[in-house]
Amino acid sequence: MTQWIDIGQLEDIPRLGSRVVESVHGDIAIFRTKEDKVFALRDKCPHKGGALSQGIVHGERVTCPLHNWVISLLDGEAQGFDSGCTPAYPVKLENNRVYLSLEQERKTG
């Protein structure tokens, strides 16, 4: 059974932006897209540890603020020619509240 933790309401996260949740695993960045989908990634770029929560969100991706790697919000994979992956966490939106699970999402496929 997945343990869901209520971390706040959707409006707490700016659209096309991100907020940080501090956890035992370190900081987790919660992203909100233009279409109000939410995603959660460890707040650490696979390149040199940039805080992804500080990047520019576009589509379902975020550009790292330090050296412009583009990271997919879906699975934390670096896009284009860059390679590296940052852990993704399950999140869900229910009745406008955002829930996070700390069971680290395993990479599929």
Add this chain to the structure above:
Amino acid sequence: MKQKLVVVGNGMAGMRTVEELLKIASDKYDITVFGSEPHGNYNRIMLSPLLSGEKSLNDIMINDLEWYSTNNITLHAGYEKRVVKVDRRSKVVYAADGTEAVYDRLLLATGSNPFIIPVPGKDLGGVIAFRDISDVDTMLSAAKSKQHAIVIGGGLLGLEAANGLLKQGMDVTVVHNLEVLMNRQLDTVSAQYLQKALEERGMKFRMSANTSCLEGDEHGQVKSIKFDTGETLPADIVVMAAGIRPNTELAQTIGLYCERGIVVNDTLQTYDPCIYAVGECVQHRGELFGLVAPIWDQAKVCANHLAGFGIGIYKQKDVSTKLKVTGIDLFSAGNFLGDNDSEQIVFQDPSRGIYKKLVLKDDRIIGSVLYGDTVEGSWYFNLMREKTSVADFRDALIFGQHFVGDAGHQGQNAIVDMPDDAEVCGCNGICKGDIVKAITENKLFTLDDVRSATKASASCGSCSGLVEQILTATVGGNYSESPSEKPMCACTKYSHDSVRASITENGLKSFHEVAAFLEWDSGDGCHVCRPAINYYLVCAWPTEKVDDPRSRFINERVHANIQKDNTYSVIPRMWGGVTTPSELRAIADAADKYHVPCVKVTGGQRIDLLGVKKEDLPHIWKDLNNAGMVSGHAYGKALRTVKTCVGSEYCRFGTQDSTGMGIKLEKMTWGSWTPAKVKMAVSGCPRNCAEATIKDFGVVAVDSGWELYVAGNGGIKVRACDYLCKVTTEEEVLEYAGAFMQMYREQGRHNERSAPWVERVGLSYIKSEIVENPEQRKAFHARFLESQKYAQVDPWAERASHEVEKQEFIPLTQVG
């Protein structure tokens, strides 16, 4: 259910379109490709080096058979698989061997056919063209056992064929019907240089020669060529390279409207809306195509329409050409012959074999031919595309960029001579060898591809020129071609200038309005276009709340510089570099209170508090605000510092109060958003201790007033300022500075500092607007002051009060 796309023609245009399509809509179609050559898709351009032995067949494959299967593309390749019929009503394609395929959309990319001059004997064995791998095979096997080769046609293709055959050890004569070789690219003089160089390698020529027939032996093999003068030459093989004709055969059979080529509209659609066509087989707005650069553009637009996005329009661009004969450097672009209204600058050094010609009209380059020294080719081509006025550096233009005041990566220009371990990109430590390897292994074609694959030139960009040259040297041809209107980023076809114009003309007020209006490829844009458009909006509508923090780079969003460890640095403004004991005390107190690990004097005459935690930012700002200090904008595309020297107040040489002048300038200009950062300085005398002549706007005091300088840069490429003019009063200094700032704000492109901006538009133009036209100057200045009314709000104070962007600085919650 997936739709069906059938592609006829497995060549460069067809497969490039498929690649572009896969990038943007990989799931939309089941794709079937028919190709009449028994290979995957190869790089036709590289047939020349394949023939000369510089490349192998493997080197020149772009997509091998495996690529088709990994991408689920059905490939029918081979002569018997050529498409011979299309039933347009029931939408079925038939190959010669009866293979069929049903389509929803059909793409014709049948390329062109070599033009075979209609002389008796043209059908003899050993008479071939130079178009595909099988032609090269024929030539290579002829070279093994035979001696005499004749190449008909002294154009690009003919000379590349002749060079290859020569390298394979044959005795080669080029037959050309005019007096000038490569007459579509060269003028008489450069053609003579070229002919001489080729003759020195052993190539023979029959110029102004007309072939009357080819004679064969008893086996129907060609054995000689006869001219109308009666002269005969032995010929074991004859290569016809007299031009190409669009291959419209299939299109005509199926009743598609063709003129010289298959006629397509701006979206690459033929007269049958289900059928598209790209490449050398098409005719667009009356023009035909014979180089890959325009074909790349067509592929992109066509893919976009096939994907159903319905955006993007194909526009023709200038192209340039190079001859791919190793050891011969030749470059040609635009109207290189000139006309009655144009002028020419010519440089000639016969003993070194160098010839350069630039054709100018209204002080702009409209064409060029370079022979022997083509290093500056891409620079000239760029000036031509950008229609840059060269009035200010005409005298040095022909000698190259190096001579018009440009430091940086110069002196390394001879790419070919660079060793593989020479560092090209200093930011990311990328060597020439890495770049060459990435290009060959990943089959890269454009500067953007190389950038994302290697990171070379992806940071500060100062090595872009070098990387572009390596690209051209490695792949040959015209790959690195960038369109005359460079798109802003991969999300759009539009350039910075057109996006900007459209914002003001159509009253667009947000990124999403712009993206919708200009039909952006991706809904939210990317980290390149979002900040750029945000700036254009802020500049266009100063009185309205159009700024979108989500489109700003982190530094500008939290008003501090992000550090490598995700902490921030805080630099308060220190007007003109002057401070007070109480400000220093407040800085010291803040440093103690927030455990700032490093306090440093910056290169811009102020103090940096490095390593501040994000959540402390609003608090440290509040403390600094309380001591009267405001944000120094060290993080922004904005006014940074106004450096000053002590000036007449204390210095024995000072002629004016440079410190006071600097403070006034800074008070007027702080807070303004600009295309890229802006730095100023004021020196009290020509000894120039404030280094005012390498700033975006520099002021040097002299006894009789103030000298004004613009467009300097002390960064990546050092550029000394240009002298603008001299004024007498402080009010004038302020007016000129404000006018220059506003002109730059309105016309500079995002991320383009004033130095490259002024180089692009020309100092004369700046002078004509700001020095020679007082009304214009006053208008710019007034617009600047107006926009400053809304811009001069201390962003720190707004946030220290915890009212603005509060959520930026605190975590959402703590869990687990």
